[in-house]
Each structure stands twice: as C-alpha cells, then as structure tokens.
Amino acid sequence: MTLTAPEPGRPAAPLAPPAPLAPPAPLAPPAPLAPPAPGALAPPPGPHGGDGARVAAALGLDPATVLDLSASLNPVAPPVADMAAPRLEALGRYPDPTEATAALAHVLGADRDAVLLTNGGSEAIALVAAELGRGWADADDFSLYRRHLPALDPAGPVFRSDPHNPSGRLAAPGEAAAVWDEAFYPLATGRWTAGRPGLTVGSLTKVFACPGLRLGYVVGDPAWIDRLRARQPAWAVNGLALAVLPDLVAGADLPGWQRQIATLRAQLVDLLARAGLEPQPSDANFVLCRRAPGLREDLAPHGVVVRDCASFGRPGQARVAVPDEAGLVRLEAALLAAGR
Numbered sequence: 001m002t003l004t005a006p007e008p009g010r011p012a013a014p015l016a017p018p019a020p021l022a023p024p025a026p027l028a029p030p031a032p033l034a035p036p037a038p039g040a041l042a043p044p045p046g047p048h049g050g051d052g053a054r055v056a057a058a059l060g061l062d063p064a065t066v067l068d069l070s071a072s073l074n075p076v077a078p079p080v081a082d083m084a085a086p087r088l089e090a091l092g093r094y095p096d097p098t099e100a101t102a103a104l105a106h107v108l109g110a111d112r113d114a115v116l117l118t119n120g121g122s123e124a125i126a127l128v129a130a131e132l133g134r135g136w137a138d139a140d141d142f143s144l145y146r147r148h149l150p151a152l153d154p155a156g157p158v159f160r161s162d163p164h165n166p167s168g169r170l171a172a173p174g175e176a177a178a179v180w181d182e183a184f185y186p187l188a189t190g191r192w193t194a195g196r197p198g199l200t201v202g203s204l205t206k207v208f209a210c211p212g213l214r215l216g217y218v219v220g221d222p223a224w225i226d227r228l229r230a231r232q233p234a235w236a237v238n239g240l241a242l243a244v245l246p247d248l249v250a251g252a253d254l255p256g257w258q259r260q261i262a263t264l265r266a267q268l269v270d271l272l273a274r275a276g277l278e279p280q281p282s283d284a285n286f287v288l289c290r291r292a293p294g295l296r297e298d299l300a301p302h303g304v305v306v307r308d309c310a311s312f313g314r315p316g317q318a319r320v321a322v323p324d325e326a327g328l329v330r331l332e333a334a335l336l337a338a339g340r
Contacts, residue, residue, distance in 0.1 A: 041058070041059075041297075042055050042058060042059060042296065042297050042300035042301065043055060043058045045070075045296060045307070045308035045310065045311070047143060047311050048143070048311075049068075049070035049071045049072070049307040049319070049321075050068065050070060050071035050211060051068075051070060051305065052066045052067075052068030052070065052071070052305045053066070053068075055300050055305050056303075059300060059301055061303055065303055066303050066304070066305060067303060067304045067305070067323065067327055067330045067331065067334075068305045068321075069304060069305060069306050069307070069320050069321040069323060069327070069331070070296075070305045070306055070307040070308075070319075070321070071211065071307075071321060072165075072184065072206065072284070072285050072286040072307075072319070072321040072322075073205075073206055073209035073211065073285075073321065074187055074206065074207055074208060074209045074257060074261070074285065075209070075261065075264060075285065075321070075322055075323050075324040075327065076257055076260045076261065076264075076324060077207070077208050077209040077210075077257070078251065080208055080209065080210040080213065080244065080248070083244050083247045083248065083251075084213070084240060084243075084244050087240060087243040087244050087247075088240065090239040090240050090242070090243035091239060091240055093239060094235060094239070095235050095237055095238060095239035095242050096239075096242065097117050097237060097242055099242070099246060100117060100237075100241075100242040100243075100245040100246060101115055101116075101117055103245060103246035103249050103250070104117065104204075104217060104245060104249060106249075107192050107249045107252070108192050108193055108219055109192075109193070109195065110219050111222070113222040113225060113226075114219055114220060114221065114222050114225055115217055115218070115219055115225065116217060116218045116219075116225045116228050116229055116232070117215070117216070117217050117236075117237050117242070117245075118201075118216040118217055118218060118232070118236060118237065119214045119216065119236045119237055119238075120203060120205055120211075120214040120215065120216040121181070121183050121201055121202060121203030121205065121206075121216035122144055122216070123214075123216060123232075123236060124201035124202070124203075124216040124217060124218045125144045125145060125148055125159075125181070125201055126144070126148045127218065127228045127231050127232060128179055128199055128201060128218060128228065129145065129148035129149045129150070129159075130148065130150065130231060131224075131227055131228055131231060132149070132156070132157050132178075132179075133150050133151065134149065134150065134151040134152070134153040134156040134157075135149045135151075135152070135153060135156040135157040135158065135159060135178070135179070136149075136152060136153060136154050136155075136156050136157070136158050136159070137149070137152075137158070137159040137160070138160075139312075139313050140166075140312045140313045140314060141159070141160065141161055141164065141165065141312075142161050142165045142181065143311055143312070145159035145179075145181075157177075157178030157179060158176070158177045158178050158179070159177065159178070159179045159181065160175070160177035160179070160180060160181065161180075161181040161183070161184075162177075162180055162181065162182055162184075162185055162194070163184050163185065163188045163282070163283050163284040165181075165183075165184065165284075165286075166286070166288050166307070166309055166312050166314070166317075166319040167280065167282070167288050168188075168280070168281075168282030168283055168284035168286055168287060168288055169281065169282065169283055169284075170185075170188055170189070170283045177196075177198065178198045178199065179198060179199045179200070179201065180194070180196055180198065180199070180200045180201070181200075181201050181202075182194065182200055182201070182202045183201070183202055183203035183206045184206055184284045184285060184286075185202070186207050186252075186254050186257075186258075187206065187207060187254075187257060187258060187261055187284065187285045188258065188283045188284050188285070189254075189258060189283075190254045190255035190256075190257070190258035190259070191254060192254065193219065198220065199218060199219070199220040199224060200218070200219045200220065201216065201217070201218050201219075202216060202217050202218075202219070203215070203216045204216065204217070204245070204248065204249075206285075207252070207254075208248050208252075213238075213240070213241045213244065214237070214238065214241060215237065215241050215245060215248075261285050261322055264322045264323070264324065264325070264328070265282060265285070265287065265322045267328055268287055268320065268322050268323070268328060268331075269282075269287055271328060271331065271332055271335070272287060272289055272320065275335045275340040276291065276340070277289040277290075277291055277292045277295065277318070277340075278290040278291040278292075279320075285321065285322045286307075286319050286320060286321045286322060287319070287320050287322065288309070288314075288317060288318075288319050289317060289318045289319070289320060290317055291316070291317075292306075292316065292317055292318035293315075293316040295308075295318045295340075296308045296318060298338040298339075298340065299331075299334045299335070299338055301338075302333070302334040302337045302338060303330070303334065304330060304331055304334040306318045306319065306320045306321075307319040307320070307321075
C-alpha cells in the first residue's frame with residue numbers, strides 16, 4: 001500500500017527568539033526520604049508507564065509525593081490546569097474541533113484538511129493501524145503499533161517512533177517509514193515536525209505534560225485523513241481539550257524547552273552513570289539504562305517509579321524520564337537509599 005505525501009501547507013509563524021537560559025544550578029543535597037512501608041512490594045509493571053498511582057496504592061504511599069519517571073512527559077511544561085480553568089464552560093456543550101484543528105495545523109505548517117485531532121496518540125495509532133489493515137513494527141518499538149495492527153506483515157507499511165522509544169535516539173537521515181510517531185519529536189528537536197511523506201501521528205499530552213487531557217493527532221494526505229475521520233467516533237476529543245489546545249500551542253516554546261531538557265538530561269545521565277546503570281545516549285526526554293535489573297523494585301518503596309523495559313523485549317533495562325531539578329534531587333536520594 002502506497003501512502004502519498006501531504007499537500008504543502010502554510011508555513012507557521014516564526015517563533016520569537018527565546019530568552020537565554022541561566023546556567024543550571026548545582027543539585028542540592030538529597031532530601032531525607034520516608035522509610036519503605038514494611039513488607040510492601042511494588043506491583044508488577046504494566047504494559048505502559050504512568051503507573052505511579054498504582055505503585056503508591058500498593059506501597060501505602062501518598063500519590064502526590066510519588067515521582068513518576070515511568071511516564072516521559074515534558075518536565076518544564078507550564079501548568080496546564082492554569083490554562084484549563086478558564087475554559088471549563090466548554091464542558092457544557094458538544095465538542096467542535098474546528099478552531100483547535102486550525103490552531104494545530106498552523107504550527108505544523110499543514111492545511112486544515114490534512115490534520116485530524118484524536119483522543120490522545122493512542123487513538124491516532126489505532127485509527128491508522130485499522131485503516132492500513134496490515135503493517136510492521138519492530139518488537140522493541142512502542143507496543144501499541146503491534147497491538148493495533150490487525151495483521152503483522154514484514155512487507156507491509158512500517159511504523160517507527162522518532163525519537164525511538166525506548167532508546168531515545170532520533171532517526172538517522174535516510175531512514176524510511178510509512179507511519180512516523182513524533183510524540184517526543186518536538187521535545188527532542190525544538191521543532192513541531194520533520195514534515196516527512198506518509199502519515200505522522202503525534203501526542204500533545206507528552207509535549208504539554210497533560211496525559212489526562214488526551215490530545216493526539218494524525219497529519220497526512222487529506223484523502224487519508226478523510227478515511228480516518230470516517231472511522232473515528234463522533235466527538236472523540238473532549239470539549240475541554242479542544243478549548244485549551246489553541247492556548248497550548250500559542251504559548252509553546254519548543255526551542256527553549258528542548259535546550260532546558262538537554263541540560264536536565266545531561267545531569268540525569270551523570271547521576272545514572274554514577275549509580276552504575278549504564279545510561280545510553282539519548283536525544284529524547286528520557287534515558288535508557290542498559291544495566292538496571294531490579295531498579296523499579298528498588299526505587300518504588302522510596303517513592304520513585306521508573307519504566308521497566310521487559311515489555312520492549314529488554315529485560316534488565318529501564319527507561320527513566322528526564323525530571324526537573326527537584327526531581328533530580330529526589331531521584332538521587334532514592335538511589336542512595338536503595339543502595340545504588
């Protein structure tokens with residue numbers, strides 16, 4: 001099956017030059033942590049990250065105090081709740097995606113009819129996989145590709161995350177795929193999209209650290225978007241998410257966020273290396289640790305959750321999201337308390 005390239009769209013307005021970043025402050029001494037609950041064990045990891053609340057419940061911890069580094073979100077995003085609060089009236093009417101679609105299409109440099117908003121990146125993947133009917137994704141890539149493809153076919157259209165999840169490396173020039181997943185691409189590059197031929201799926205929940213708001217999208221040839229829209233349930237994206245989206249993209253500082261994340265990532269890599277976890281090079285807002293058997297179980301009782309990578313076919317490895325400065329201090333304290 002051949003996927004055609006999207007029609008050229010209008011270019012996005014240029015971003016104002018970001019303010020220079022202050023040099024990172026040295027890490028403060030680790031804060032003392034509460035002792036683990038006696039006899040409590042962390043639950044087995046699920047198929048995805050973001051299970052901090054489940055771990056907290058199992059270990060008798062306050063969910064508000066758990067540092068969940070199993071979900072790779074933007075650690076420097078502004079509080080989305082502050083933007084959503086003035087938009088709550090949207091909950092009293094049926095969702096209309098017109099304005100939100102136009103706002104996202106503008107920053108992506110695409111025509112409006114080349115963009116489909118979805119209920120998170122997961123729905124974007126599910127819609128594309130169902131429409132294709134068959135395809136291929138490597139076993140160590142994001143598991144939702146294989147989960148939603150009706151038939152795995154090595155000769156079929158290829159799904160590929162960029163940067164790769166969980167390695168965090170950006171695709172090399174010349175790499176090809178029919179479906180690119182750019183959920184983490186803006187945070188890795190400071191740009192909204194690579195603008196490649198074929199179909200692209202994305203997740204604003206990663207960029208703006210709002211997984212509960214469920215905002216994803218597909219960009220592609222308008223004929224493909226029409227076919228995907230016909231598969232999508234009516235009112236798939238909730239009204240509050242649609243009302244907030246124009247404010248989110250208007251206030252985004254992708255270049256500035258990319259630089260801040262790169263600084264935090266370097267500090268994280270240094271911390272993980274000192275703990276003997278063999279962190280691998282990464283372009284993303286997460287780092288893969290090649291030598292991390294038992295890391296999730298060791299850190300969870302101390303209120304820090306990381307992503308076990310057995311579901312990626314990488315047993316003994318872990319993916320650690322880049323935290324903010326306070327999170328780095330928490331992680332260091334947890335590693336010391338766990339004897340790492």
